[in-house]
Amino acid sequence: MLPLTACGGGTHNLPQASTTPGAPTTGSPPGSRAAGTPGTTQLPHPGSPPLPAAPTAQTTQATSCVDRVMARMSAAQRVGQLFMSPVSTSGIAPAESAAIRAHNVGSIFLMGHSNAGVRPIRTITDQLQSTAQSVGGAKVRLFTATDQEGGKVQILNGPGFSPMPSAVVQGQWPVSRLQGQAADWGRQLRAAGVNLDLAPVVDVVPAGIGTKNQPIGALSREYGDNPTTVARQSSAFIRGLSQAGVDATIKHFPGLGQVRGNTDFSANVVDSLTQRNSPNLAAFRSGIQAGARFTMVSSATYTLIDRAHQAVFSSVVIRDMLRGTLGFNGVIITDDVGHAAAVRAVPPGERALRFLAAGGNMILTVDPSTVGPMANAVLSRLGTDAALRRNVDDSVRRILTAKLQSGLLHCG
Incomplete structure (x- = not known):
């Protein structure tokens, strides 16, 4: 979960938007797609290794494009693709701009509750995309993300954005209604130049914990109190976003529904219940099958998985x-x-290195001052650490592939 300051203070009532759902975009959004198109992950039986997909002309062409762009990138440009850096919804601050430009940042997080509406946000995202780099003749555009879940966690509001009910309410809707509404919300994001939603939350908060669960239950961010409901409803949300050409992010793996503390504000948040075969993981499995291209990992410790x-x-x-x-x-x-209490005891550079060593790909920080120490720590090790080079290359390849699939990377 991101700090509530980034999500608009969290506990305030949302304003009413002045337009109807589904505000039209200008033209067809690049990268728009229906669920089940290339990029959707199909899973084998749980516990089995993933089956390799049969190569097609389309996948071969995509691989060739990604490989060509990677081959032409400098080390600094590759490392920059690993970072999602913050930009204020009120306008790009000098420190935010400096971090993006100095470190070739490849993705942006729009931070801070806004009532400005679609047009001012679009001005900011267009400004950001104008800084996107060309590599070997290929334009590598930015993932522009925000937290648009609904309820107390809806960053973008105002003209052109519909008020979104909480996930608790969304969880009670018929699937067809939720998918249709999510498509409308996704079109509103596209109109604002936002192509990645850091949603939905697929954490299951058991009824016995409820609002005692600070990061999810206390804010009504859960779709239900059982994995079947959460899987069904969150997958409908994902499919709706996909219809609008917006990528979804399932979070917070392997689940924050059974903790008490909030990792944004508390260190040493521990889950002593979740196991590797926990039934609650079904919601993540369903989200992957529904086509989510991003998964956010929790900062809590899971003692029955990795103490x-x-x-x-x-x-x-x-x-x-x-x-x-x-x-x-x-x-x-x-x-x-960047700012969360859960990781504050670890120096910023070490945070990036440890995450990459564990197999992660993209590093999100809401503090622009941490981008430099993190990026420099990775760059300084690349020349001498072969394992890190492999992890960085794997991460850049995955990120560029996602950009290609989302219409953010074009090779001649």
């Missing part, structure tokens, strides 16, 4: 469970590792 490491730094969680058991082939992103 020695927080999930964000755990190869058991990332490589063995998420990649191996669930067969996820997309981009694995951190929760905030």
Whole structure:
């Protein structure tokens, strides 16, 4: 979960938007797609290794494009693709702009509750995309993301954005209604130039815990109190976003529904219940099958899975469970590792290195001052650390593939 300051203060009532759902975009959004098109991960039986997809002319062409762009990137440009850096919804601050330009940042997080509406946000995202780099004649555009879940966690509001009810309410809707509404919300994001939603939350908060669960239950961010409901409703949300050409992010693997503390504000948040075969993981499996290209990893510690490491730094969680058991082939992103209390004891550079060593791909920070130390720590090790080079190349390849699939990378 990202800090509530980034999500608009969290506990305030949302304003009413002045337009109807489904505000039209200008033209067809690049990268728009229906669920089940290329990029959707199909899973084998749980516990089996993922089956390789048969190569097609389309996948061969995509691989060729990604490989050509990677071959022409400098080391600094490759490392820059690993970072999602913050930009204020009120306008790009000098420190935010400096971090993006100095470190070739490849993705942006729009931060801070806004009532400005679609047009001012579009001005910011267009400004950001104008800084996107060309590599070997190919334009590598930015993932522009925000937290648009609904209820108390809806960053973008105002003219052109519909008020979104909480996930608790969305969880009670018929699937067809939720998917249709999510498509409308996705079109509103596209109109604002946002192409990645850090949603939906697929954590299951058991009824016995409820609002005692600070990161999810206390904010009504859960779709239900059982994995069947959460899987069904969150998958409908994902499919709706996909119809609008917006990528979804399932979070917070392997689940924050059974903790008490909030990793944004508390260190040493521990889950002593979740196991590698927990039924609650079904919601993540369903989200992957529904086409989510991003999975956000929790910063809590799961003692029955890996007692020695927080999930964000755990190869058991990332490589063995998420990649191996669930067969996820997309981009694995951190929760905030710039300001969150859960990681504050670890120096910024070490946070990035540990996450990459565990098998993660994209590093999200809400503090622009941490981008430099993190990026420099990775760059300084590349020349002497072969394992890190392999992890960086794997991560860049996954990120560029996601950009290609989403219409953000074009090769002649």
